[in-house]
Each structure stands twice: as C-alpha cells, then as structure tokens.
Amino acid sequence: MTLTLSDPGLFRQSAFIGGEWRQAGNLSMLAVDNPADGSIIGSVPDSDASDTEQAISAANAAWPAWRALTAGARADLLERWHALILAHIDDLARIMTAEQGKPLAEAAGEIRYAATFVKWFAGEGRRIYGGMIPAPDADRRILTWKEPVGVSAIITPWNFPAAMITRKCAPALAAGCPVVIKPSDLTPFTALALAVLAERAGIPAGVFNVVTGRPTGIGTALTGSPLVRKLSFTGSTRIGALLMGQCADSVKRLSLELGGNAPLIVFDDADLDIAVAATMASKFRNAGQTCVCANRILVQDGVYARFADKLAAAVTALRVGPGFTPGMTIGPLINDAAVAKVSAHVDDALSKGAKVFAQADSPSTGRFATPTILTGASTDMRLASEETFGPVAPLFRFTDEREALDIANDTPFGLAAYFYTENLHRAFRVAEGLEAGMVALNTGSIAMEMAPFGGIKQSGLGREGGPTGIEEYLETKAFHIGGLKMNEAQ
Numbered sequence: 320m321t322l323t324l325s326d327p328g329l330f331r332q333s334a335f336i337g338g339e340w341r342q343a344g345n346l347s348m349l350a351v352d353n354p355a356d357g358s359i360i361g362s363v364p365d366s367d368a369s370d371t372e373q374a375i376s377a378a379n380a381a382w383p384a385w386r387a388l389t390a391g392a393r394a395d396l397l398e399r400w401h402a403l404i405l406a407h408i409d410d411l412a413r414i415m416t417a418e419q420g421k422p423l424a425e426a427a428g429e430i431r432y433a434a435t436f437v438k439w440f441a442g443e444g445r446r447i448y449g450g451m452i453p454a455p456d457a458d459r460r461i462l463t464w465k466e467p468v469g470v471s472a473i474i475t476p477w478n479f480p481a482a483m484i485t486r487k488c489a490p491a492l493a494a495g496c497p498v499v500i501k502p503s504d505l506t507p508f509t510a511l512a513l514a515v516l517a518e519r520a521g522i523p524a525g526v527f528n529v530v531t532g533r534p535t536g537i538g539t540a541l542t543g544s545p546l547v548r549k550l551s552f553t554g555s556t557r558i559g560a561l562l563m564g565q566c567a568d569s570v571k572r573l574s575l576e577l578g579g580n581a582p583l584i585v586f587d588d589a590d591l592d593i594a595v596a597a598t599m600a601s602k603f604r605n606a607g608q609t610c611v612c613a614n615r616i617l618v619q620d621g622v623y624a625r626f627a628d629k630l631a632a633a634v635t636a637l638r639v640g641p642g643f644t645p646g647m648t649i650g651p652l653i654n655d656a657a658v659a660k661v662s663a664h665v666d667d668a669l670s671k672g673a674k675v676f677a678q679a680d681s682p683s684t685g686r687f688a689t690p691t692i693l694t695g696a697s698t699d700m701r702l703a704s705e706e707t708f709g710p711v712a713p714l715f716r717f718t719d720e721r722e723a724l725d726i727a728n729d730t731p732f733g734l735a736a737y738f739y740t741e742n743l744h745r746a747f748r749v750a751e752g753l754e755a756g757m758v759a760l761n762t763g764s765i766a767m768e769m770a771p772f773g774g775i776k777q778s779g780l781g782r783e784g785g786p787t788g789i790e791e792y793l794e795t796k797a798f799h800i801g802g803l804k805m806n807e808a809q
C-alpha cells in the first residue's frame with residue numbers, strides 16, 4: 320500500500336541510533352504489512368545485537384549531559400515533543416492504522432491518549448522532591464534525593480504502538496534517563512515517527528534511540544548489557560517472564576505490564592444500560608486486543624436474559640472492516656495467528672456447550688474476527704483461562720456474590736476487573752474482594768495518564784502513569800553528614 324502523509328518525513332524505514340538514521344550493520348531488512356489486506360507498507364532494519372549494543376553505548380554516552388540538564392529544561396523539551404505529537408496527529412494516526420489496523424478515529428484517539436503521558440510527566444519531572452530525615456545524633460544530618468536509574472530499555476507491544484512508548488519514555492526522559500526502544504516488529508513505524516518528532520523537539524542525540532527488527536537478538540543484547548539499568552516491558556506474561564530471567568544476572572530494575580484475564584461482573588442490582596455501555600467500551604476497544612479487555616463476562620441469574628438482549632443490540636451494530644474505511648468501529652486483528660486463536664477459543668467453547676447468541680456482520684476474508692456473544696460459557700472452556708485478545712464476549716451465569724468473586728479470582732492473572740451494581744455496600748465488598756491491580760465500578764475505562772496502571776500476580780510488576788509512575792525510573796539516595804559542629808559559634 321502507499322501511505323499518503325502531509326509530512327512524509329514522518330515515515331522512516333531506518334533505525335534511530337545516536338541521533339543518526341541508519342540501516343542495520345548487516346543491511347538486512349524486515350517487511351511490515353497492513354493487517355487489513357496483507358499488503359506491504361515498507362521495511363525496517365532487521366537490527367541485531369551489534370546494532371543494539373551501539374544504541375546502548377550511544378544512550379550511555381548521552382546520559383551525563385541529559386541528567387545534568389535541569390528538570391525544567393528536560394520538561395520543556397517534553398512539552399515541545401507533546402506539542403509536535405498533537406500537531407501531527409492525522410499523519411501519526413494514518414501510520415498507526417496502516418501498520419496496526421485499528422480504525423482511523425481510534426488511532427487518532429490513541430495518539431491523543433499517548434500525548435497525555437508526555438504532558439503529565441513533563442509536569443511530574445518538575446516535582447521530583449527529596450527530603451530531610453530527623454537524625455539520631457545532634458551532629459548528623461540525613462538528606463535524601465532522587466536520581467535517574469540510568470539507561471532504560473523499553474520493549475513495547477503492537478496493540479498500542481504509540482501509547483505504550485510514551486507511557487514508558489515520558490517518565491524515563493523526565494527523570495533523566497536515556498532510552499533504547501524496541502517496538503514490536505509488527506508496528507515499528509509509529510515508534511519511528513515519534514522519534515522524528517523527538518529529534519525535532521530538540522531531545523539530544525543518543526537520548527532517544529529506536530532499534531527495529533526481530534526481537535530475540537535485540538532483547539538478548541538489552542537484557543545482557545550491564546550498561547542497561549532498567550527494563551520496562553509490556554506484552555505477554557510468557558515473554559515478560561523470559562525477559563525477567565534474562566535480567567537477573569545484572570539485577571536490572573523492572574517494570575512489567577503483562578497479560579490479563581479480566582472479569583466483568585453484572586449484578587442483579589446493576590443499571591443495565593451502564594453495564595452494556597461499559598462492556599462495549601472494555602470488550603471491543605481495539606477489536607478486543609488489549610490486556611485490560613473484559614475476557615470473562617459474569618451475569619447474575621436475575622438479569623442474564625435482559626443483559627444478553629441489550630448487549631446483542633450493541634454488538635450487532637458494530638461495523639467491521641479496514642481501518643481506513645469511514646465508519647468502521649472494529650478493524651482487523653494483527654495477524655493470522657491472532658485470528659486463529661480467536662477461532663480456536665470460539666470452537667472450543669461451542670464444543671463444550673456454549674451457543675452463539677448474536678454476531679455482527681464481518682468480512683468473510685482477511686484477518687477479521689466476527690464480534691460474537693456466546694451464552695452458556697463455563698469455566699472449563701479455554702476462553703475462561705486464556706486471553707482471547709479478540710472481539711468475543713462469553714457470558715457466564717452466577718447465582719450470588721461469593722460465587723462471582725470465586726469465579727473472577729480463579730486465575731493466575733490480576734490486571735483489571737470490572738463490576739456493575741447500584742448498591743454502595745456491595746461496591747466496597749466487591750472492590751476489596753477482587754484480586755486485580757485496577758478495579759472499575761460502573762465504568763469500562765481505566766486507562767488514563769493520572770491513574771496508576773498495573774497488575775498483581777502474573778500480570779506484572781510496578782505501576783505506569785499516575786503519581787508513582789516516575790518512581791519506576793528513579794533511585795533514592797540517602798546522604799549522611801556526620802560530625803557537624805553545631806555548638807561552636809564561628
């Protein structure tokens with residue numbers, strides 16, 4: 320496909336290392352396709368460990384000057400980056416839709432969402448405070464302050480090609496850390512366009528690096544280098560655990576945003592219109608390809624039929640097609656393997672007694688999954704224990720609150736959970752009873768820059784965004800001053 324941009328300079332088919340746009344040392348390239356039709360958008364360097372080590376060295380060399388800038392100077396550069404991102408939102412959205420597939424309006428929404436992290440952390444970077452701790456002796460003072468952790472490796476997934484980069488890079492840069500970014504090999508062009516704008520904003524050479532290509536060699540170099548002091552990763556739990564192990568020898572700081580299996584619970588005393596709207600927002604955002612999508616929908620007996628009917632009216636109105644086609648609300652899945660996984664989940668559920676209750680129309684060819692409501696879902700089905708990562712809404716039935724919590728918590732994951740009730744007492748019982756890092760009552764959206772984002776159990780480590788997000792890139796130093804002559808007037 321030919322990508323038409325107002326600013327063609329945003330579309331780069333090179334890696335960005337040490338302030339230079341360059342090819343891989345071995346000159347190999349990796350093609351990137353459009354999920355809607357499989358056409359090739361372009362190619363990027365298939366970088367290897369040597370290229371990655373050059374990026375790490377460039378970042379390490381740039382670190383002293385970057386950390387020596389005042390917090391305000393770094394924040395000013397982030398503000399300029401923020402302004403440039405918003406000024407190029409249309410082109411950035413077109414690049415994202417071309418490589419990730421989401422409808423153009425949704426891609427533009429992600430760019431706006433991604434920009435909020437840059438704005439938020441430009442502000443947070445100006446308020447990295449220290450303190451003084453009351454000392455045990457009259458001649459001692461104890462001061463503390465925060466320092467940047469150092470060169471930070473950023474590995475991001477294909478489902479949010481812009482927001483996952485800014486949610487990690489903005490706090491890192493604000494804290495004084497240079498970054499080496501490895502975007503998904505499926506969606507590198509959005510990351511490269513953000514690098515173009517970072518360069519235009521004046522972020523110095525070596526501070527912001529993007530290494531493209533297949534992941535294994537790059538990942539081994541990033542996790543093995545002693546110069547890399549921090550790894551921030553978003554993706555599957557399987558890969559997150561692998562990278563965590565690879566970081567063990569050099570004891571790196573870790574931020575891991577991993578897989579989920581979010582329950583969504585509709586109680587008899589819910590406002591069903593709110594519950595249906597929130598289910599649509601959580602389940603079908605990004606065609607169901609988010610780690611916080613409702614994966615299991617638990618509906619209490621008394622409202623099961625009415626909720627299913629109301630949800631069916633909304634699901635059948637979804638419009639499935641290529642992201643560049645006006646009016647589409649559900650785009651293609653990222654690749655053939657994703658389509659196969661969704662189909663396997665549906666087939667497995669049907670073989671174990673589930674029924675198709677409602678479906679939207681969808682193209683019969685291409686990487687499109689059909690938005691589907693299944694009734695009669697049960698906990699022995701694959702979709703009850705695995706992330707479907709597609710537009711399938713399985714409805715499970717439950718009788719009482721205890722049973723709902725037991726089903727909801729019966730998973731090694733604990734990222735997000737949603738529930739709907741108008742009862743205040745139940746609201747606090749359930750919010751405290753759900754095993755998740757993020758819990759939502761009577762809403763379906765939880766991803767925003769001011770709120771901590773992260774999970775418990777096998778859904779990850781740390782929190783991104785919010786009042787603590789910048790701490791992921793800071794170390795606390797304690798400074799002890801002893802022997803002070805406080806009783807001798809000079």
Ligand SMILES: NC(=O)C1=CN([C@@H]2O[C@H](COP(=O)(O)OP(=O)(O)OC[C@H]3O[C@@H](n4cnc5c(N)ncnc54)[C@H](O)[C@@H]3O)[C@@H](O)[C@H]2O)C=CC1
Pocket residue numbers: 474475476477478501502503504533534535537538539553554555556558559561562576577578579609610706708
């Ligand atoms: N928690 C979340 O936000 C996300 C969860 N997922 C889950 O992961 C599943 C697979 O999706 P993927 O994008 O393939 O996730 P993934 O975990 O395989 O890939 C995520 C990132 O890690 C990189 N990566 C993969 N193997 C690596 C290695 N050995 N060393 C270094 N980097 C490596 C990939 O290139 C990508 O940049 C999805 O079906 C979904 O269940 C996927 C994306 C986001």
Ligand SMILES: O=C(O)[C@H](O)CS(=O)(=O)O
Pocket residue numbers: 476478479482483553576608609610611765766772
């Ligand atoms: O990887 C993901 O799915 C994102 O973290 C989801 S969100 O933060 O954009 O909601």
